[in-house]
Amino acid sequence: MDQLQESGGTPRHTTPVLEPGYTFASVTDKISSIVLTRRWSKGWLFGFAVSFTMLMVLNFAVCYLFFKGVGIWGIDIPVGWGFAIVNFVWWIGIGHAGTLISAILLLLNQKWRTSINRFAEAMTLFAVACAGLFPVLHLGRPWFAYWLFPYPSTMGVWPQFRSPLVWDVFAVSTYATVSLVFWFVGLIPDLATLRDRAAGKAKKIVYGIFAMGWRGSARHWHRYETAYLLLAGLATPLVVSVHTVVSFDFAVGIIPGWHSTIFPPYFVAGAIFSGFSMVLCLAIPLRAAYHLEDFITLRHLDNMAKVMLATGLVLAYGYVMEMFTAWYSGNIYEVYLALNRIAGPYAFTYYLLILCNILIPQLLWFKKIRQSPVPLFIIALIVNIGMWLERFVIVVISLSRDFLPSSWGMYAGTVWDWATLFGSIGLFLTLLFLFIRFLPMISIFEMRELVEETKEGGQH
Amino acid sequence: MRKIPTLYGLIAEFEKPHQVIEACERAREKGYKCMDAYAPYPVHGLAEALNFRKSRVPLITLIGGILGGCGGFYLQYWCSVISYPENVGGRPLNSWPSFIPITFEMTVLFGALSCVLGMLALNGLPRPHHPVFNVPRFALASRDRFFLCIEADDPKFNLRETRVFLEALHSREVTEVLY
Numbered sequence: 010m011d012q013l014q015e016s017g018g019t020p021r022h023t024t025p026v027l028e029p030g031y032t033f034a035s036v037t038d039k040i041s042s043i044v045l046t047r048r049w050s051k052g053w054l055f056g057f058a059v060s061f062t063m064l065m066v067l068n069f070a071v072c073y074l075f076f077k078g079v080g081i082w083g084i085d086i087p088v089g090w091g092f093a094i095v096n097f098v099w100w101i102g103i104g105h106a107g108t109l110i111s112a113i114l115l116l117l118n119q120k121w122r123t124s125i126n127r128f129a130e131a132m133t134l135f136a137v138a139c140a141g142l143f144p145v146l147h148l149g150r151p152w153f154a155y156w157l158f159p160y161p162s163t164m165g166v167w168p169q170f171r172s173p174l175v176w177d178v179f180a181v182s183t184y185a186t187v188s189l190v191f192w193f194v195g196l197i198p199d200l201a202t203l204r205d206r207a208a209g210k211a212k213k214i215v216y217g218i219f220a221m222g223w224r225g226s227a228r229h230w231h232r233y234e235t236a237y238l239l240l241a242g243l244a245t246p247l248v249v250s251v252h253t254v255v256s257f258d259f260a261v262g263i264i265p266g267w268h269s270t271i272f273p274p275y276f277v278a279g280a281i282f283s284g285f286s287m288v289l290c291l292a293i294p295l296r297a298a299y300h301l302e303d304f305i306t307l308r309h310l311d312n313m314a315k316v317m318l319a320t321g322l323v324l325a326y327g328y329v330m331e332m333f334t335a336w337y338s339g340n341i342y343e344v345y346l347a348l349n350r351i352a353g354p355y356a357f358t359y360y361l362l363i364l365c366n367i368l369i370p371q372l373l374w375f376k377k378i379r380q381s382p383v384p385l386f387i388i389a390l391i392v393n394i395g396m397w398l399e400r401f402v403i404v405v406i407s408l409s410r411d412f413l414p415s416s417w418g419m420y421a422g423t424v425w426d427w428a429t430l431f432g433s434i435g436l437f438l439t440l441l442f443l444f445i446r447f448l449p450m451i452s453i454f455e456m457r458e459l460v461e462e463t464k465e466g467g468q469h
Numbered sequence: 470m471r472k473i474p475t476l477y478g479l480i481a482e483f484e485k486p487h488q489v490i491e492a493c494e495r496a497r498e499k500g501y502k503c504m505d506a507y508a509p510y511p512v513h514g515l516a517e518a519l520n521f522r523k524s525r526v527p528l529i530t531l532i533g534g535i536l537g538g539c540g541g542f543y544l545q546y547w548c549s550v551i552s553y554p555e556n557v558g559g560r561p562l563n564s565w566p567s568f569i570p571i572t573f574e575m576t577v578l579f580g581a582l583s584c585v586l587g588m589l590a591l592n593g594l595p596r597p598h599h600p601v602f603n604v605p606r607f608a609l610a611s612r613d614r615f616f617l618c619i620e621a622d623d624p625k626f627n628l629r630e631t632r633v634f635l636e637a638l639h640s641r642e643v644t645e646v647l648y
Contacts, residue, residue, distance in 0.1 A: 032613065033509060033510075033612065033613035034613040037611075037612045037613065038612075159544060159548060165552075165553065166553060167548035167549070167552065167553055168548075170545040170548065170549055170567065170568060170571060171549075171564055171567040171568075173570075175571070176570040179570070179571045179574040179575070180570065180574050183574040183575070183577055186578060186581075186582070187577060187578065187581045190581055190582065190585050191581075194585055194588075198509075198611070201611045202509075202612065204611075205608040205609075205611045205612070206608070206611075206612070217597060218597070221589070221594045221595035221596070221597070222594055222595050222597045222598065222599060223594065223611075224507060224601060224602070224607075224610065225507045225508050225509060225610045225611060226505050226506070226507055226592075227493075227505060227506040227507070227508060227512070227515040227516045227518075227519055227521070228516060228519065228521050228592070229592045229594075230508065230510075230511040230515070230516065231511070231516035231521055231524055232524045232526050232588050232591055232592055233511065233588060233592070235524050235526045235527060235588070236530075236585060236587070236588035239526065239527060239584050240581055240584055240585070243530075243534075243577050243580050243584070244577075244581070246577070247574075247577045250570070250573060250574065250577075254570055257570070454509060454510045454511075455510070457509055457510040457613075458510045458511065461510070
């Protein structure tokens with residue numbers, strides 16, 4: 010990745026991670042002006058209005074759910090998990106890219122992460138917020154959600170610590186907390202920049218409170234960098250553990266198609282795949298709308314597409330191995346599940362999933378496609394749909410036909426299931442629109458570092 | 470101009486990162502001790518130029534992580550073995566393999582939180598106000614300028630001599646920092 014810097018001006022890559030000609034001052038001004046001086050644009054207002062309307066759909070669907078109970082959803086016996094768990098796994102998977110980009114790529118010293126890590130982290134937080142909603146709504150009595158945590162209650166009982174569902178509570182809440190902390194720590198120096206550059210008193214005070222008096226002291230920076238690296242080191246195993254624990258929710262069960270040791274790596278690969286596709290879905294419109302093509306260059310799109318291609322192939326391996334182990338096990342239930350996937354009543358979801366997740370992403374082998382924003386955006390969108398279908402296939406097909414034909418049943422989401430899914434996208438987008446309006450979507454201080462580093466390379 | 474007791478120090482502004490590193494090194498050679506440099510991004514070698522090498526952040530993180538891990542395991546052990554032992558077909562009460570995921574998550578959670586809180590505490594943050602903010606041009610420390618502040622508490626500090634010294638270091642300008 011460092012060929013550009015090393016070869017000094019005669020790059021092997023045609024597209025750099027930062028277009029030349031930027032200084033400390035110009036990167037600061039360009040990124041902070043999006044928040045501080047830009048007026049309310051029509052596009053932003055329109056986008057926010059649409060997202061907020063979608064959020065109100067969620068509000069309505071959830072209020073009605075609290076009023077009537079989970080009976081308004083399509084869930085029943087045998088399919089008791091339904092959309093809520095499909096959506097949970099989908100959102101939490103999307104949430105994996107942010108920490109992956111921030112932590113793992115930081116430790117691997119990948120310079121190109123700098124201009125995308127901030128909004129990828131924000132996206133992670135918002136996706137985890139959406140994910141966290143679903144298991145709670147699915148509880149039936151969501152006001153008792155706190156029973157999931159070990160606290161000394163008058164009932165004298167404790168959560169079942171041997172259950173993956175309790176592991177999940179700890180994994181997801183730890184992930185949400187650590188991601189929030191990581192994101193906030195990254196923001197502190199930028200909040201100080203906004204405090205120093207904001208024109209109005211109110212803005213100065215608000216940004217000032219959150220900047221906590223950051224003044225850029227060399228000693229502070231030294232501890233800050235140490236802390237940031239340590240956080241990255243802690244977040245790296247965490248990000249892998251979260252989707253592993255999510256996969257345990259399935260793999261520890263004995264339902265055909267779930268009870269498999271391939272689940273943890275296969276889920277983690279799927280999470281990274283869907284996370285990067287969501288980052289692309291957001292980065293491509295954002296760079297166009299805010300003219301950030303110099304910061305989020307074609308090189309970034311190209312690299313993200315490559316990560317998608319690689320994780321997509323791991324996922325394809327997972328699909329093949331699922332079929333293979335079903336056949337090789339000789340277990341009639343596993344064999345039946347495999348046949349049920351390819352020829353049962355839900356077969357169309359399985360074929361759509363193969364199309365969206367395996368066949369269409371093969372276009373990413375072509376550099377031309379990896380570097381053209383519009384086709385890339387469409388592929389990323391298709392992958393997001395494909396990943397939702399994957400979770401549908403795992404949850405619904407296995408549950409609908411397990412061991413005894415007498416207990417089989419069909420499942421379909423009701424209008425309330427769809428409204429909740431649609432509304433959760435509204436929650437995600439609303440938070441995202443607020444984020445890009447009030448906080449710097451690209452890490453300013455890391456861009457200054459990048460300016461210094463790319464300049465040094467050029468001079469040698 | 471106010472009197473010496475209300476003076477925090479003298480601050481010099483630099484345009485380039487290497488200039489401020491050089492200035493720190495020169496000031497250290499000259500015998501100044503109470504000083505700090507300010508930069509808009511982590512400049513490598515700047516903290517070292519101020520003779521600041523080791524921070525205690527890693528140790529705090531390690532302690533936090535160990536406490537979190539032990540606490541997480543003990544929570545599960547205590548609940549399953551001591552507080553509410555339940556015999557499920559003669560299986561061991563201390564079923565440690567199934568306690569590992571939560572032990573791991575608690576290690577990471579407490580490690581991360583103690584890392585961040587430790588970093589902030591060692592840095593003395595949050596601290597909404599600081600004398601250096603009284604210098605109007607200091608706002609550029611979060612944009613593109615680098616500063617070195619020699620504090621009045623320094624035994625070698627002398628308003629005139631220190632000013633002459635700082636001005637000779639290719640600084641853009643030298644300003645008094647008042648409380």
